[in-house]
Structure formats: C-alpha cells, structure tokens
Amino acid sequence: xxxxxxxxxxxxxxxxxxxxxxxxxxxxxxxxxxxxxxxxxxxxxxxxxxxxxxxxxxxxxxxxxxxxxxxxxxxxxxxxxxxxxxxxxxxxxxxxxxxxxxxxxxxxxxxxxxxxxxxxxxxx
Amino acid sequence: xxxxxxxxxxxxxxxxxxxxxxxxxxxxxxxxxxxxxxxxxxxxxxxxxxxxxxxxxxxxxxxxxxxxxxxxxxxxxxxxxxxxxxxxxxxxxxxxxxxxxxxxxxxxxxxxxxxxxxxxxxxxxxxxxxxxxxxxxxxxxxxxxxxxxxxxxxx
Numbered sequence: 240x241x242x243x244x245x246x247x248x249x250x251x252x253x254x255x256x257x258x259x260x261x262x263x264x265x266x267x268x269x270x271x272x273x274x275x276x277x278x279x280x281x282x283x284x285x286x287x288x289x290x291x292x293x294x295x296x297x298x299x300x301x302x303x304x305x306x307x308x309x310x311x312x313x314x315x316x317x318x319x320x321x322x323x324x325x326x327x328x329x330x331x332x333x334x335x336x337x338x339x340x341x342x343x344x345x346x347x348x349x350x351x352x353x354x355x356x357x358x359x360x361x362x363x
Numbered sequence: 364x365x366x367x368x369x370x371x372x373x374x375x376x377x378x379x380x381x382x383x384x385x386x387x388x389x390x391x392x393x394x395x396x397x398x399x400x401x402x403x404x405x406x407x408x409x410x411x412x413x414x415x416x417x418x419x420x421x422x423x424x425x426x427x428x429x430x431x432x433x434x435x436x437x438x439x440x441x442x443x444x445x446x447x448x449x450x451x452x453x454x455x456x457x458x459x460x461x462x463x464x465x466x467x468x469x470x471x472x473x474x475x476x477x478x479x480x481x482x483x484x485x486x487x488x489x490x491x492x493x494x495x496x497x498x499x500x501x502x503x504x505x506x507x508x509x510x511x512x513x514x515x516x517x518x
Contacts, residue, residue: 249480250459252452255438297459297478326463329475347460348384 241269242290242362247280247306248324249298253347257293257324257354264355266362277306284316291362296325296336307339320361324349370501373512376465377423377503380457385436387506395502395509397495400488402426402508408454410462410481414474419516421462423454424486424494429508430454455481465514 246257254273261268272287274280278301280294292310296303303323310316320342327333333344343357370391378389404427411420425433427450434445434453458481466476486494494500500511 250452250456251446252434252437252449252456255446259439297480299480326460326478328463328467328472330472332475347456347463348380 241267243270243272243288244268245272245274245280245283245287245289245292247274247277247283247292247298247303248295249275250295253295253324260349260351260354261358263351264358266355266358277301277303277309280306281309284310284319289319291358292319292321293324294321296323296327296332304336304339307336307341311340322357322361369514372465372468373501373514374503376461376468377505377510377512380461380464381433381505384457384460385433385453387433387436389510390504392502392504392509395495397492400491402428403486403488403491405486405491406430406451406454406483407486408451408458408481408483410455410458411479412462412466412476414470414476417470417474417476417516419514421458421465422500422511422513422515423458423461424491424500424511425454425505426508427485429505429510432506433457451483455483 244261246254248254258271272283274283276298294303294306307321322343322345323336323341324345324347326347336344342361345354345357374391381387381389405424406427407424409420409422430450430453431442434449435442437453462478494511500513503510503512
C-alpha cells in the first residue's frame with residue numbers, strides 16, 4: 240500500500256508541481272489529497288489517513304504555521320511528518336519551523352531530485 | 364539604493380527564478396517602445412512585504428502569452444491542457460518566489476519578512492503603454508517578450 244500525501248498550498252501550480260514530482264519519483268504513492276489553506280488541510284487530516292504533509296507557509300485564511308501548531312496539539316496528527324515548501328529564506332523563521340516539529344524545509348523552486356531525496360529519508 | 368543597482372538586482376533575481384522555475388531566459392531590454400502593444404493583453408501581479416522596520420512591494424507586468432508559457436513549463440504540459448487561471452497563478456507564484464529571493468539578496472537572511480498573498484489583474488494596451496513610458500519599471504526580455512518589474516521600498 241502506498242503513502243497517502245496531503246499537499247497544502249494556495250497555488251494550484253505548486254500543488255500540481257508537487258504531485259507531479261512525487262508521481263515521477265520512485266516513491267510508492269497511494270492517494271493524493273489537496274488543500275488550499277491550513278483550515279482545509281486540517282479538514283483533510285481529520286477525514287483521511289495521511290502519511291506525509293507538504294505545506295506552504297504563506298496562505299490565506301489559515302497559514303501553514305497556524306496549521307502546524309494545530310497539528311502539534313493533536314496526538315495523532317503530531318506524529319505525521321510535515322515538509323514545508325516555501326519562498327521563506329529567513330534563517331530565524333526556518334529554525335523556528337524546525338523547533339515546531341517541521342521535519343524538512345524546501346525552498347521554492349525546488350529541484351525534483353532534492354525533493355525526492357528528502358521525502359525518501361522521511362518515509363523510509 | 365541607486366536605480367542602477369536596483370535594476371541590476373531585479374535582472375539577477377528574475378533571471379535566476381525564470382531559469383530555475385521554468386527554463387526561460389531573461390535579459391535586459393533598455394529600449395522598449397511604449398507604442399508597441401502587440402504583446403497585450405498583459406497581466407500585472409503584485410506582492411507586498413513587511414518586516415519590523417521595512418515594507419514595500421514587488422510588481423511584475425507580463426504578456427498573458429508569457430504567463431501561459433511560464434505555466435506550461437512549470438507544469439510540463441501543453442497550452443490546451445492548462446487548468447483555468449494557470450497564467451495568473453504562474454505569474455503570482457513566480458513573483459512570490461522572486462520576492463523571497465530578492466529580499467534575501469538585498470537584506471540577508473537574518474531579517475524576518477511577512478509576505479502578502481500576491482494579487483493579479485489584467486492590463487490593457489493603454490495602460491501597458493503608459494507603464495512603459497513612465498519609466499518607473501525595469502524592462503526585461505523573457506524569451507524575447509517584454510516584462511516590466513518594479514521593486515519599491517517604502518520605508
């Protein structure tokens with residue numbers, strides 16, 4: 240059975256780009272779930288079994304940091320690895336994301352090979 | 364920061380982002396003709412940023428055809444397969460990435476900036492000509508089509 244992934248980004252372009260990168264990697268992906276903001280992301284997490292979350296930070300309604308904070312408050316959700324994919328380059332913010340439990344940080348635009356390597360390390 | 368330095372920074376940032384993101388190439392275009400509107404309709408996108416003591420915005424105006432090509436290249440798909448609003452979203456994502464890159468290049472990675480959600484709107488021939496003429500943007504060529512860019516630091 241493949242890994243179920245949740246991709247949370249307000250940009251349809253990035254959601255499709257992440258899904259495509261996963262589909263051409265040799266990772267065994269099960270279902271793809273999508274959300275346009277943190278609130279929708281939490282709804283998907285409540286409704287589905289998710290193995291890994293890819294999230295942007297800068298999103299309307301509920302941003303990625305707020306979503307991750309909510310995930311950390313719930314025992315079941317706090318164990319799901321989160322990869323943040325963002326344009327953020329501030330060292331302080333990247334460190335604070337890791338302190339919050341974010342397992343990996345990828346800068347946009349990411350290189351597919353680097354993306355696949357990071358995901359494999361987290362899932363295996 | 365001098366205008367020339369600002370323009371050089373915009374060229375550097377847009378060149379790097381277009382190339383990394385979409386395999387498209389950017390060069391400076393110092394002599395854009397305001398009367399040449401064959402590239403219209405265009406799209407304008409803007410993103411603002413704010414830190415503890417700085418704020419401003421980054422803007423880009425590009426032909427809709429360039430935005431479509433950008434979307435095709437990012438998604439690896441043909442134009443007739445592009446999803447709805449792909450052109451707008453490709454331009455806003457390009458601007459989003461460029462803004463993060465530009466702020467790090469200009470101010471380093473110690474400062475924390477909050478970015479807005481980028482917004483887009485259409486630009487017609489009349490407005491395009493006015494933007495080229497007013498000379499407040501740097502003019503670039505993306506695979507031989509024009510792109511206007513502006514970085515404004517308000518405080």
